[in-house]
Amino acid sequence: MAVIEVKDLTRTFRSSKGLFRRNAREVEAVRGISFSVERGELFGLLGPNGAGKTTTIKMLITLLLPTTGQASVLGFDVVAHPREVRRRVGYVFGGDRGLYDRLSGLDNLRYFAELYAVPPREQRTRIHELLELVGLTGREKERVEGYSRGMRQRLHIARGLLHRPEVLFLDEPSIGIDPVGARELRATVKALVEHGTTVLLTTHYMFEADDLCDRIAVIAGGQIVSSGTPDDLKQRVSSGPVVEVEVYGVLGGVVDRVQGLPGVRSVVVEERGQAQVLLVHVEPGAEVTQAIMSCLDDARVGRVVTREPTLEDAYIELVGTP
């Protein structure tokens, strides 16, 4: 049985502005998405702003009721058994809200340890362990109102982990965190997954998704437009890999000859100082470097680089912003 099961989930928001002129506006934030996440898997939800990622997560952690469709976490339906779900999941939202500013970081954690029924005897060690993990040791007695953005985000993460949740929802967890902290966070998440935690992650950092996720679903306009492993998604990029060849003095016929090679989509010549660079767009899977080199027999060849499409290339092609 999958840990997270989502079937045909939709969510519509009705907002009415004004007290007297009630002109209701409807936003279909999530429009029929289905996916499942297995135990110990790290699943990424990627998509542009307003795609419906946070809305989906809020339905899964029982903060929003779905308009139609079903969702269950660890076998518990999110509508019928919210308490069972709440006990077992943790979540971290990005952003600097969601903390008691007038309390210290330590008091914030104490409060949530109580709310999540962390046994009193374990609380102290657990809280200190987490402060250490997120790098806030030494600052925990200060009031949160004096924390920097990244420190607040670190506190969020500690809060989300207090009760050792089996399933963790991370909605842009690394937002505002410095590069070193972000790398530590990725290591933390990996370690949690290795110990069997199931994670659903959203992020706008493609390298983060590429580094962490076992599987990804790209959602846009409330619908899943593509899903698979990061490599699957890259494979599907229609532009394919690009071979860059640095040449000194390209002869007239070369471009045409390379263009004619099987597996080559297009060739562009770029001037870079003394050299010219052939940018050869290759069909996915085709191996053309040798053939290109033999077309260039007379010219002096410099650096040759093959650049695989990145997850970002795949993402941009999928969500269709030119």
Add this chain to the structure above:
Amino acid sequence: MSTLRLVLVTWWLQLKIRSRSAFDGLLGLLWPLFFATTIFLMYRASGAEGSALLSAAVGASVMGIWSATSTSASFTLQQERRQGTLELLVAAPTPFPLLIFPVTLSMATVGAYSMIATLLWGRFVFGIEIAVANPLAFVLSTLVTVVGIGMLGFLLAISTVRYRSAWAIGAALEIPVWLICGFLIPLQVLPVWVRPIAWLLAPTWGMSAIRAAAEGRGVLADLLACIALAIAYGFIGMLVSRHMLNSARRRATLALS
């Protein structure tokens, strides 16, 4: 056991939060005194003395408890919503009412401070003789009144989960309750149809018990009524909270966005 611990920890942290706000903290310490001063001066100007002045002091002090609770109880969830913590409270496995009760109790506690401050102010600045006939019953009645008002605040707070603008209810109720519950004027002078409303409000009975204790009359009946109403508010609040939370999850009013 763990429930008691939860209530205590939450109550304590909420008191901490409250004491650190400029408004609730510093002004909260001062304004009951302005309030008491107004009332003492009015009573003195109309020639009241002795037990009438004591009665005014006691009434003013309970008004302080109610004022501290009613406005902040209805405002508190709006504040939690604004700072993004309301969702955290709802998403926690602990039943929501159990989280809100200590919050309102902390407000009533601040109110209890204002009661003591009012009485001391009356005693030392205005020279009102705080001659309490039955001190034990007086303290007990005060505690029960604090809890009763806290529970009424709890009911108010719970009702604001669903409606983002419901915080106005508390502000709107603050002053009518002064009038209806007999803090300053006896119930008997109000129109008859108001009385059933007064009987449904726990502060009425708490106020009555505190007065009775001060004057050396029996307090049991008043106390029982106050406690019964407090328990009823608790039950209603729990039932209402289920409904309110579901409605808030349907209409997405837990967050501001």
